[in-house]
Amino acid sequence: MALNYKETKLVKDTIPALRQHGEHIATVFYKTMLRDHPELHNYFNTVNMHTGKQPRALTSLILAFASNIVNISELTPKLERVAQKHASLNIQPEQYDIVGKYLLRAFSAVLGPAMTPDVKMAWTKAYSVMAKMLTGREAHIYREFENWKGWRKFMIYQKKNETLEGNIVSFTLKPIDGQPLPTFMPGQYITLRITVPGMKYAQLRQYSLSDAPSYDHYRITVKRDQGSNWDYAGGQNDTLTVSSAVSSASDSSVGSVQPGRPGVVSNSLIDEFHEGDTIELTHPSGSFYLNPTMDNSMPLVLISAGVCVAPLLSMLNTVVEKRINRPISWIQASRHDAPFQAHIENMTKRHPNMKTKFFKSRLSDSDVLSYTSSFDNDFLSLTSEDLYLNNGSSDYYICGPEKFMMQASSHLHKYGVKPERVQFEIFSVGSFEMRMD
Structure with missing residues (x-):
């Protein structure tokens, strides 16, 4: 009509x-x-x-x-x-x-x-x-x-701190029914549903899958939110009926939860959920992903900040496991110790076509515009070889707080990278449309 x-x-x-x-x-x-x-x-x-x-x-x-x-x-x-x-x-x-x-x-x-x-x-x-x-x-x-309709029960098989501070935690999840899991595109997310004490309604959040596809488990990585001004999610925004941010700091005592306070879900997961507990998930979804089935030998540049490393780690692990012959540049910013840094460094030692850069930046933890950051200088220190600027077919995937992505995209634009070569994970509800101009 x-x-x-x-x-x-x-x-x-x-x-x-x-x-x-x-x-x-x-x-x-x-x-x-x-x-x-x-x-x-x-x-x-x-x-x-x-x-x-x-x-x-x-x-x-x-x-x-x-x-x-x-x-x-x-x-x-x-x-x-x-x-x-x-x-x-x-x-x-x-x-x-x-x-x-x-x-x-x-x-x-x-x-x-x-x-x-x-x-x-x-x-x-x-x-x-x-x-x-x-x-x-x-x-x-x-x-x-296909046969996966609605919510499916999963058991927390493993819970692991990914930083010395313990503020970023990975959860390995296995289906209760024991049936093989469908594959997904690296970079996609799942929706998780839990009941939080003191809250009347079920709480739903999206989390990016942080590992390569497996037939028997999924993995998500969750950051504790202690009142920052941005919430991470591996999903998208602007929905008609639902939001996409993942909050992460909650009071654990029954009746003390404030409905509008950030962190209701993520802090509950980190503090109250343990190995052997049950949660519910929906099928992996999302339009931000790397297609590993495409025959592509062009360079791959993965730029992340903080816990937003999750979807890009799924991409990296998939490319390596499938032995896809792509030169890879891994660029990661974090405020303190970088999650998965040891894993990335070990992977780099085994794969000569992979290079890494780790930066310290407050932008990895917040979108507060008044925050000073050395990320501009860090990015300017990257060489043409680090960013594979000499190859017009290089692919760039960026995931982080909005200001971080704005700065990264601005630099790439100045270096002449075409907008269609750059993909962003737009996770913040009501956020701007990312442009390279």
Whole structure:
């Protein structure tokens, strides 16, 4: 049901009002929808709802859709991230009907007389177009999941500190049913669901898989959040119904958990979950990944910061295990001791086509813009050989806090690296679209 010229114009004419009132619209939408459908709380990151990140994410998506309604193909990467996230949360088509109802109601409540019957009809059709695009793609993703439907129980087989501080911990997870696990693309994430004492609803978070695919286990790596201003996730942002940040610092006593406090899940995992305990996961998903089946001998440059090393480590381990003949440059920043550094260094000794650089940077732990950092100088110290700048077909994968990725991408752009050669893990709810300019 495509929009005609008049309807398209009516939607585009609402862009100024959406820019001015979009976050208010999204806030009203979530408030009324969750009041009438409290069961949907089980799909949300409570922290992002309290901080306003989730309404900002929805506003960003609505504005992007309205701005590109005559050129929907420009939205493909953003909608793919949304579809992957929704599939990881087992979102169903009927939930889109609920969202549409309350979203249009919020439009009317905030825009008032500007939401004329014609404008409402135009936005009804526009939302239907977007919903059909997403549900169609999600249906395809669900078919790829084959027999894995919804949540699956896993046992924590191994729990291991990855830093001397003990603030980054890996969990090796094995399926309770003992059935072989499907493979995944290195760089993808799973959604984890746990019950946290003192919280009314289930808590869902996305974590990147931090090892090469295996038939009998997955591994995730979790960072304790002690109140920083950014949350890590191995997933994407701008979803209609759910958030993507992984929080990690929580009070462990029953009844003391503050719903809007960062770290509800990650700290609970680190402090309260032990080997032998059970958690629930959904099928691996995500649009940020390295395809190891492609015949590619071009250089691979992996740039990470802090715990955001997780998806890139999955890529590295996969390339090495599959004996893919690619020159590799590993560049990793951390505030203190780097997670997996010994593993990386041992791997480098065994593989002459691999080189490594480790930096110290506060940007690996925070996105606070006022923080000073030596990362610019560190990056400038990298040689053309470190970054394989002499090869126009080199591939670059970057994962870290937004400012870290902005700085890295800016340098690569100045060095003449083409934007299509650079992939980012966009993990922060409501974050900007990464550009190399």
